[in-house]
Amino acid sequence: MTVRSLYLAPVTAVFPAPARTGQGGAAVYEQQRNRTSDADDSAARADRVVELLGARDEVELALKASLGGLPRERDETLARMAEVLQATAQGLALDAAAVWADMPERVLRNWLAKDPAFAAALRSAEALAGAHGLAAGPATTPTPAMVRVAVLALSRGATWPQAVAVAGFPVRGFRRLSQTHPVLAALVEAARRARPRKPKNFVPAGYRPRRPGQAPPGPRAFRLVRREDQVLP
Template sequence: MYEPQDADHGARPGPLEPEQVIAWLRDRDAVGQTLQNAVDHLPSQRDVTLATMADVLQATAQGLELPAAAVWAGVSESVLRGWIDGDPAFASALYACAALAAAHGLRPGHDSTTPAMLRLLLSALSGGATKNDAARLVGVPERRLRRLTREFPALAGLLDAARSVRPRPRRSRPAYVPSTYRPRRPGQRTPAHGAFRLVQREDREGTA
């Protein structure tokens, strides 16, 4: 007998809270390591390099330039340029991804703001970058970012959540200050430098 399915069955889950999104972005490396440990297989250097190259290609195909793609993939720009110079196959794939993004109008500095740009923006903010530096990294003009935060409260909430988890600078220990330079209590006089205090010495020999 046919039974009608519940209308909520198979429905997509609702949007995540801003804090959940930031937590997912910060824990994605740990998730990948957990998947590797699940099959009891330690990745080789070749596996890590290929996976990082794939991340660079994904970022480039979504409109991110080379410095931003390097941050997206978690590799230094100098290492990335070394791969381009030393691996012709990777260089060809990278140029093809850049051409694909340009053909669809995904270029930094233009009106398009892709989820990849927002993802990298949030990752940079949560890692300690300022809003202006993060916007410059992903190629989003600062004016456009301010306008987007005014128009879309959800984006403003994500930016606030990313800034709230930034690592706080470690407090440095106060420098030692000699006692002669420390502030005195009211009524106390500061001793002059080089001054002597007169004391009375007792005669050790008793008087007869």
């Protein structure tokens, strides 16, 4: 993932030095310069966090490639299942767990329907979350796991309402949080900057418009794996 850098104008251009060189004016100028530096550091850290979250697949691929050849399909499936269980144990709902594991929710539901062991493990993860006061549902206390899902969804192109809803936040509540917590606001902006760029409009000669009500195809992503005769029971 390419992290877009921020151009920052020189501090003297943003906050011109006061005409007077007295001690009071110098103190105000120093405070303004410190605020600019803090904002710069927060933006850089937020960009780095979003970059690390997006580079997860790249890290996993490198680890699996260290054994030679393509990863096995079973290994890939079990790794996604483990991430779903991790998200569920932290109180996230099924759709949020799918975002956490970077997989379609319909595929996740299909796995649950076909794999009794995975379904039982998911119920255990839900029970663990409930025993520690993190059951999925209307959240009274925001958690870092919810923030992670919102940031991931935003960075992958979801709208603000979509990302907030899948993470389990009320839209207004999340907006208030981002207004009162500068670090959260920096993460949201970094996620927006990391969104994939929309392709330029190109109309081929043989283009035919879609029928009314027909949704446009979404972006596709593929993982190369080594197929096996049987992946799930």
